[in-house]
Amino acid sequence: MQKIASIASTITLALALSTGALAADKLKIGFVYVGPVGDFGYSYQHDQGRLAMQKALGDKVETTFLENVPENDSERSIEQLARTGHKLIFTTSFGYMDPTLKVAKKYPDVMFEHATGYKRDKNVATYSARFHEGRYVIGQIAGKMTKSNTIGYVAAFPIPEVVSGINSFYLGALSTNPNVKLKIVWANTWFDPGKEADAAKALLAQGADIISQHTDSAAPLQEAEKAGKLGFGQASNMERFAPKAQLSAIIDDWSGYYTARAQLALDGKWTSTDTWDGIGKKMVIMAPFKNMPDDVKAMAEKTTAAIGSGALNPFKCPVLDQAGKDQCKAGAAALEDGQVLSMNWYVKGIDDKVPQ
Amino acid sequence: MNVQIIELVLVTIVTAATPLIIASVGELVVERAGVLNLGVEGMMIAGAAIGFAVAFLTGSTFLGALAAIAAGMFMSLLFGILAVGLAANQVASGLALTILGLGSAGLAGASFVGQKRESAASLYIPGLSDLPLVGKLVFGEDMFVYTALALVIAVSWFLNRTRAGLALRAVGENHGSAHALGLPVRRTRMLAVLFGGACAGLAGGYLSLAYTPFWSPGMTAGRGWIALALVVFSSWKPWRLLAGALLFGGATVLQLHAQAASIGLPGQVLSALPYLATILALVVLSLRNRRGSIAPGSLGTPFIPDR
Incomplete structure (x- = not known):
C-alpha cells in the first residue's frame, strides 16, 4: 500500500x-x-x-x-x-x-x-x-559488554550489505571476546516495528544480553531497554528511544558528501565518480559511546580512529570462511572492495547458515 | 525449553495476535452487514498516529486509546458516507480510505516522529500474576488484550443471540429482503461501518501505545490486510477468528524463536510458515463447506432502496 x-x-x-x-x-x-x-x-x-x-x-x-x-x-x-x-x-x-x-x-x-x-x-x-566499519566497532563493544557471551542480531534480508555487516560485527566481537556467540534472526523486513520487537524478544529469551540490529526501526533497541539489556541504534542516533540501553549507533552522515557534490556541480567540475567512504571521510559516524565503562569507551574510540586512519581494516587478512578457507587473494592485506560488496558467506565461528 | 521461555513465547503470541483480533472482529461485523471495507489498514494507521499524539500530549494511555477509536470512526464515517450513503463502489472507496489514512496519518504524526513514551501498563494482581506459566499470560496483560477478548465474546453474543444481531445478519445476507421486511438497511450498515472503524482505530492505537510505544509512518506494516484475510479465513465466525489470529500470531512468533534457538530451518521457510498455515486452514475450511459460498449474500453490493 x-x-x-x-x-x-x-x-x-x-x-x-x-x-x-x-x-x-x-x-x-x-x-x-x-x-x-x-x-x-x-x-x-x-x-x-x-x-x-x-x-x-x-x-x-x-x-x-x-x-x-x-x-x-x-x-x-x-x-x-x-x-x-x-x-x-x-x-x-x-x-x-x-x-x-x-x-x-x-x-x-x-x-x-x-x-x-x-x-x-x-x-x-x-x-x-562503509557501514561495516561501524559494525566492527560495535562488535568490539558488544564482545566486551556481554555477560552471557551471547549476542543477538536482528537482520533484515540476506543481501551482501547485511551479511558483510554481520561478519564485520562478529569479527569485532571475537577480537575482544573469544567465547562470544552470535545468534541471528532474519525478520525478512526492513521496517515492521512489531515484528522487529518480537525478534528481539526471541533473542533475549535465548539468553542474548546485547541486541544489535540491521532493520530500520527503534523497536529492537527499545525491547533491549525494556528488558534491562543493551543494544545499538541503526542508521541514526536512537538514544532518545533507549537512553539506558544504547551503547552507540552507526550514523549514516551524507551531509559532507552532498554538500561537496553540489559545490562541484555549481563550479561546473562535477564528473561521474564512484565513492565508497566510511569512518575516515566521516560518512559513517559513531554515536557517542555511552552506558559502558571508561576502558571500553577508550577502546572503541581507539578502534574508530584506527579504522578512520586506515590502520585497521575489519576484513584484514586472513579472513576464514565457515569451512576454514582463507577468502583473501594471494598476498592481499585485506579483502577487496568487490569481495565485501558481494559477500554471501559467513566467517568462521558463526554457527548458522546464510539463507539462500 | 524451560517454563520461562514457554511463558514468554505464549505472551508474545498473544500480543502479536491482539491487533489482528481487534481489527478483524470489527471488519467481521462490517462484512456480516454486507459491506466490504478494504480500508482497514488506513483506519489502523490513523488510529496509531492520533492515538500516540493524544497520549503523548495528555500523558494518558487511556485518552490515547479513546482518540485512536475516534480517529478510526472518523475515517470509517467518510467511507460510510460514500459506500453506504451514496452507494459508491465499496472496493474503490475502501482502497481510497487506505491511501487517505496512510497519507494523513503521516502528516498528523510528523511532529511526533522520534518521540517515545512508556508502554501501556499491564495488569498486576499480587500472587496471581506471579504464577508460573499462566501468571503473566492470564493475569498480566495490558488492557488492550482483555478488550480484544471481550470484543470477540461480545460480537459473538451480539450476532448469534440478539435480535439486533439477527437483523444485521439479515441485512448482510439479502438486503432486498431485509428492506422489504422494513429493516433499516442503510442505518444498520452505517452503524456496522462505524463499529468496524472504531475497532480498526483501537487496533492501530494498540500498536503505537502498547506493542511498540512510538509513532512511525507505515508502522502497521500490512496488518490491516492480514486482518481482512482473517475474516475470510474465519468464515465470518468470531471464535474461529480468534483461533485464526492466534494461529497467525503464533506461527510468526514461533518462527522467530525457532531462528533464535538455532533450529536449523532457513529463515525464509520459517517466515512463510504463517502464510502456509493460513492456506492450509483455508483449504480445510472450504472442503468442509462444499455446499457453496459461506460469505454473506449481499457482501460488497451497494444497496439502493427502491421506493
Whole structure:
C-alpha cells in the first residue's frame, strides 16, 4: 500500500514542482527517498544530508525531495525531477539503479547520483558508505559488554550489505571476546516495528544480553531497554528511544558528501565518480559511546580512529570462511572492495547458515 | 525449553495476535452487514498516529486509546458516507480510505516522529500474576488484550443471540429482503461501518501505545490486510477468528524463536510458515463447506432502496 500512498504523494509534489520551477539562477537539486523522511532511520538520514547541504550552500541551491517512492515504480518520479529543471538528482536506494540510468540517458545534461549501486554512466555517479566499519566497532563493544557471551542480531534480508555487516560485527566481537556467540534472526523486513520487537524478544529469551540490529526501526533497541539489556541504534542516533540501553549507533552522515557534490556541480567540475567512504571521510559516524565503562569507551574510540586512519581494516587478512578457507587473494592485506560488496558467506565461528 | 521461555513465547503470541483480533472482529461485523471495507489498514494507521499524539500530549494511555477509536470512526464515517450513503463502489472507496489514512496519518504524526513514551501498563494482581506459566499470560496483560477478548465474546453474543444481531445478519445476507421486511438497511450498515472503524482505530492505537510505544509512518506494516484475510479465513465466525489470529500470531512468533534457538530451518521457510498455515486452514475450511459460498449474500453490493 505504500506504493499507492507514494503515488498520491508524487501527484501532490508534482503540483508543487510545477508551480515552483521559476527561479532559474539557482541550482535545483532533487532527492528521491525509498521511505518516509519520518522513518528516523535510513531516509531520515538522507534528508538530514539534504538539509545540511541546503544550509551550507544557502541561496545558491534549491532542493526538492520525493519520499516513499517505490523502487519498482521510480522511473517516472526520477524523470519528473529531471523534467522540472533539476540539474542534480540523488536517488538514494539500491532499486533505483536501472531507472536512474534509463532517465539519465534521456537527460544527458542532468547529473545523477545513485546510492549503493554499482552501475555508472557519463552523467551517473555512485556513492555508498562503509557501514561495516561501524559494525566492527560495535562488535568490539558488544564482545566486551556481554555477560552471557551471547549476542543477538536482528537482520533484515540476506543481501551482501547485511551479511558483510554481520561478519564485520562478529569479527569485532571475537577480537575482544573469544567465547562470544552470535545468534541471528532474519525478520525478512526492513521496517515492521512489531515484528522487529518480537525478534528481539526471541533473542533475549535465548539468553542474548546485547541486541544489535540491521532493520530500520527503534523497536529492537527499545525491547533491549525494556528488558534491562543493551543494544545499538541503526542508521541514526536512537538514544532518545533507549537512553539506558544504547551503547552507540552507526550514523549514516551524507551531509559532507552532498554538500561537496553540489559545490562541484555549481563550479561546473562535477564528473561521474564512484565513492565508497566510511569512518575516515566521516560518512559513517559513531554515536557517542555511552552506558559502558571508561576502558571500553577508550577502546572503541581507539578502534574508530584506527579504522578512520586506515590502520585497521575489519576484513584484514586472513579472513576464514565457515569451512576454514582463507577468502583473501594471494598476498592481499585485506579483502577487496568487490569481495565485501558481494559477500554471501559467513566467517568462521558463526554457527548458522546464510539463507539462500 | 524451560517454563520461562514457554511463558514468554505464549505472551508474545498473544500480543502479536491482539491487533489482528481487534481489527478483524470489527471488519467481521462490517462484512456480516454486507459491506466490504478494504480500508482497514488506513483506519489502523490513523488510529496509531492520533492515538500516540493524544497520549503523548495528555500523558494518558487511556485518552490515547479513546482518540485512536475516534480517529478510526472518523475515517470509517467518510467511507460510510460514500459506500453506504451514496452507494459508491465499496472496493474503490475502501482502497481510497487506505491511501487517505496512510497519507494523513503521516502528516498528523510528523511532529511526533522520534518521540517515545512508556508502554501501556499491564495488569498486576499480587500472587496471581506471579504464577508460573499462566501468571503473566492470564493475569498480566495490558488492557488492550482483555478488550480484544471481550470484543470477540461480545460480537459473538451480539450476532448469534440478539435480535439486533439477527437483523444485521439479515441485512448482510439479502438486503432486498431485509428492506422489504422494513429493516433499516442503510442505518444498520452505517452503524456496522462505524463499529468496524472504531475497532480498526483501537487496533492501530494498540500498536503505537502498547506493542511498540512510538509513532512511525507505515508502522502497521500490512496488518490491516492480514486482518481482512482473517475474516475470510474465519468464515465470518468470531471464535474461529480468534483461533485464526492466534494461529497467525503464533506461527510468526514461533518462527522467530525457532531462528533464535538455532533450529536449523532457513529463515525464509520459517517466515512463510504463517502464510502456509493460513492456506492450509483455508483449504480445510472450504472442503468442509462444499455446499457453496459461506460469505454473506449481499457482501460488497451497494444497496439502493427502491421506493
